[in-house]
Structure formats: C-alpha cells, structure tokens
Amino acid sequence: MRVSVLGLGYVGCVSAACLASLGHEVIGVDVNQVKVDLVNDGKAPVVEERIGELIAEVVRTGALRATGDVREAIMGSDVSLVCVGTPSEPNGSLCTTYLERVTEEIGAAVAERGGRQTVVFRSTMLPGTCLDLLVPILEKYAGGTAGVDFGVAVNPEFLREGTSVRDFFDPPKTVIGELDPASGDVVAALYDGLPGEVFRVPVPTAEAIKYADNAFHGLKIGFANELGAVCRALGVDSHQVMDVFLADRKLNISPAYLRPGFAFGGSCLPKDLRSLVHAAQRADVSVPILAHVLPSNAEHLQRAVELVERTGRRRVGLFGLSFKPGTDDLRESPLVELAERLFGKGYDLRIYDPNVNLSRLLGANREYIETRLPHLAQLLAESVDEVLDHAEVCVVGTRDPAVLSALPQGGGRMIVDLIRLPDAEARRAEPGYVGLAW
Numbered sequence: 001m002r003v004s005v006l007g008l009g010y011v012g013c014v015s016a017a018c019l020a021s022l023g024h025e026v027i028g029v030d031v032n033q034v035k036v037d038l039v040n041d042g043k044a045p046v047v048e049e050r051i052g053e054l055i056a057e058v059v060r061t062g063a064l065r066a067t068g069d070v071r072e073a074i075m076g077s078d079v080s081l082v083c084v085g086t087p088s089e090p091n092g093s094l095c096t097t098y099l100e101r102v103t104e105e106i107g108a109a110v111a112e113r114g115g116r117q118t119v120v121f122r123s124t125m126l127p128g129t130c131l132d133l134l135v136p137i138l139e140k141y142a143g144g145t146a147g148v149d150f151g152v153a154v155n156p157e158f159l160r161e162g163t164s165v166r167d168f169f170d171p172p173k174t175v176i177g178e179l180d181p182a183s184g185d186v187v188a189a190l191y192d193g194l195p196g197e198v199f200r201v202p203v204p205t206a207e208a209i210k211y212a213d214n215a216f217h218g219l220k221i222g223f224a225n226e227l228g229a230v231c232r233a234l235g236v237d238s239h240q241v242m243d244v245f246l247a248d249r250k251l252n253i254s255p256a257y258l259r260p261g262f263a264f265g266g267s268c269l270p271k272d273l274r275s276l277v278h279a280a281q282r283a284d285v286s287v288p289i290l291a292h293v294l295p296s297n298a299e300h301l302q303r304a305v306e307l308v309e310r311t312g313r314r315r316v317g318l319f320g321l322s323f324k325p326g327t328d329d330l331r332e333s334p335l336v337e338l339a340e341r342l343f344g345k346g347y348d349l350r351i352y353d354p355n356v357n358l359s360r361l362l363g364a365n366r367e368y369i370e371t372r373l374p375h376l377a378q379l380l381a382e383s384v385d386e387v388l389d390h391a392e393v394c395v396v397g398t399r400d401p402a403v404l405s406a407l408p409q410g411g412g413r414m415i416v417d418l419i420r421l422p423d424a425e426a427r428r429a430e431p432g433y434v435g436l437a438w
Ligand SMILES: NC(=O)c1ccc[n+]([C@@H]2O[C@H](COP(=O)([O-])OP(=O)(O)OC[C@H]3O[C@@H](n4cnc5c(N)ncnc54)[C@H](O)[C@@H]3O)[C@@H](O)[C@H]2O)c1
Pocket: 006, 007, 008, 009, 010, 011, 012, 029, 030, 031, 032, 035, 070, 083, 084, 085, 086, 087, 098, 101, 102, 122, 123, 124, 125, 157, 158, 159, 160, 161
C-alpha cells in the first residue's frame, strides 16, 4: 500500500519504518525539517532499540522517504496515518491543535487529489475527538462525506517507548475504530500478517481503549509502589508479597473485578482497606491511591442514589440487598446502604432479595439489619411481583433469574440498572432505562 505518515516523532517514525519494512511504500511528513532531513539521510530522529538500522535499511531500498509537504504526501498515498503529538495543556486538557492543523491540511489535499483516501488517526485522543472535531474539519476541507467519499479510522498505538520496534512486530493487540467497514479493511490490510488479536470497534470505543489502558497501567504501578512502601514500613518484603499476589490468576491477574458494575461492600474489603490505610498512616506512609479506594466506592454508590432521584418518581422497588449474589450476608452491603439512603430521603421503598428472609436471618446479619436498617422488615417483600406491583422505578441490584425474567420489557417501567442486565445493550435504547456506568 502507499502510506503517508504525518508526524515523525516516536510513534510516526517507528510506524513509518516498520510499515516500510513490511513492504508498504511509505512517505513520512514532519513540520520539523531536521527530522525530515535525518530520515532522508537514513538516520532515526528518535532513540529507540533497532530503529537506526531499520530506517537506514528502508530508506536505502526506497521504501521510506520523508518530506515537509503534507500535500505531496497525500498525493503520493492512499492511506494516511496521523501521528502528531497531543500534549497536555497547562490545565490538564488535551491539546488538539496539531491534530486540527494537520487534518485541515490533509482535507485540502484530499479535495485536490480525488479518489478515496483513508485517514487513520493514530494519535491518542479523547472519545469524541475524531467524530465531533476532526471529521467535520475533514468534511469541510475535503468537501465530501466521511465514510463515503473518504475513509476515516482511529488506530491507537500500544507500543512502549524503548521496545517499540519489537512491539510493532509483536503487538499486544490491534484496535481499529472504523467509521465504515471499508475504512477498517484498509487499516487491517496495513498490518496483515502481524500476530495478536484484532478488534474492530466503533471509533469512540477505540479512542477510549487507549485511555483505559494507560489509566490502568498508571494505577497498577501506583498500587504496587504504595503497597511496597507500606510493606517496607511494616518490615515485609514487598516482592515476596507480589510474587504470590501475581501467581493468583483467578482473582488478581484476571478479568475478575474489572467489569463496571455497582459499588463493592461486604464484611472484608471495606474493613481490610480501612485497616491497611490506617496502618500506613501510623507508619507515616502516604498512600493516596489506597486511601481513595473507599471514597471512590462511596461516590459510585452516590451515583446510584442520584439516578433514582433523577427519575422524579417516589415508588421504588429494589431488587437485591445482600452484598453479592448467593449470600445472605448484609454486613456493609452497598445495597443496604442504598436502601437506607433512599428510605431516609422519603422514597416509598419495597425490597426483594431471594436470599434475604428476615425470619431466617441469624446472628451478625440480624444484628446488622437491626442497627443499620431497622425498618427493613416493613420494606421486605416476599415475591418479585409484590415489588413490581408497587414500583414506578425498578432498581436492579441482583442477577437472580426470577428477578431478571420478571423485569418488564419495552420501556414501560423505569429501570435503574446497577448490574448491567444481560439484555442491557438492547435496553439502552429504551426510554426509562438507565445504566449505572454504561
Ligand atoms: N510516545 C509514545 O510512546 C506513544 C505511545 C502511544 C501513543 N502515543 C501518542 O501518539 C501521538 C504522538 O506521540 P509522539 O510521542 O510520537 O509525539 P512526538 O511529539 O514525539 O511527535 C509528534 C511529531 O508530530 C510533528 N508534527 C506536529 N504537527 C505537524 C503537522 N502539522 N504536520 C506534520 N507533522 C507535525 C512534530 O513535529 C513531531 O515530530 C500522541 O498523541 C501520543 O499521545 C505516543
């Protein structure tokens, strides 16, 4: 394929050289003439493992050349990879100035060139940037309709600086956010033959995946370092702890606990987080990530309260009360907290949980209910139907099959979904349905 790469920084330079070595005909563009000259001399404008040899090789064979002229690059290519920088503004917002400028230039050249050009954004940008900001610019300057007259895709880059050439040929995954299938096909063809799973998704999803990845990577490092600092203060070898932690592929290094849902609770997580943070504070170890896990959880619970408030209805049916399915343990259940808040705000509440029957509750659970939610007995219903008959708004906090099958379809009843119902995707289009974090 004939490929132009706009921006010859870390991402553009590695992409250009590696695509050229895969057999594509690549022309790189940068506003910085020094970078253009370096590439044309067969030298790398960035320091990266193997990039020097690779650029020397592909420039020598004529597979890669560089120019300062966007127009020339667009005229000589069918697909354009935009790799310009998107730095932080002083207030933390994303700077899209370089993206906007280069998109204008691409659009103007596309108008002149004719034929179908596919513009692929590789720069990191927030969800909505492509469709709401860049596509209108392209349509204005190119004078056509995106997805019809020219292709548009978002193809975030997951290479790590330092090993990016190696990562290019063995990527963790390839993500293609496609405006239309033909645009996605062009991007898929670019990487044909490379290993790793390919995900073809809507454009804003592709934009968001990059943020999910980087936020998680930062969180992982921060978590490990805070835990290490606490362990050190407590005289424990953090690496021994993490060796065992990492060996757990069921609960730790696994998909467990990584699906957006309701707040956590129960008799262990809140208690143990509190005491760990307290131990860190006593040892004068600042642990802002660990210290903010419970406040973050409380915010999530508050979001659920606000969703119910926003319905403007007073008669609420709550399905689920224990802290997770298959248990009657109510201690620190976030659903108990939710019920209590709604009750306290004067909502007319009925609750159904197949695992919670007041007459069967014993010991700690019974005592917990009596102190935390003394009016529970009056609110608990014996059946799903009893709650459905009462409710204007159904708040769903359980996956109990009897509850799921009884929930009304078709937008007749308001539903606040805390668990992402199995048919949530279809329900999202229904009026009256609202998901907690989707
Ligand atoms: N560096 C990484 O490891 C990495 C990894 C993944 C994603 N990203 C993302 O990729 C994007 C690029 O990152 P980078 O580190 O390569 O940036 P960079 O700053 O190293 O390179 C950007 C290049 O774009 C050039 N440029 C700016 N405006 C231009 C224009 N109008 N026409 C042509 N060239 C222009 C600049 O001169 C510069 O050489 C960013 O959005 C970044 O967040 C970076």
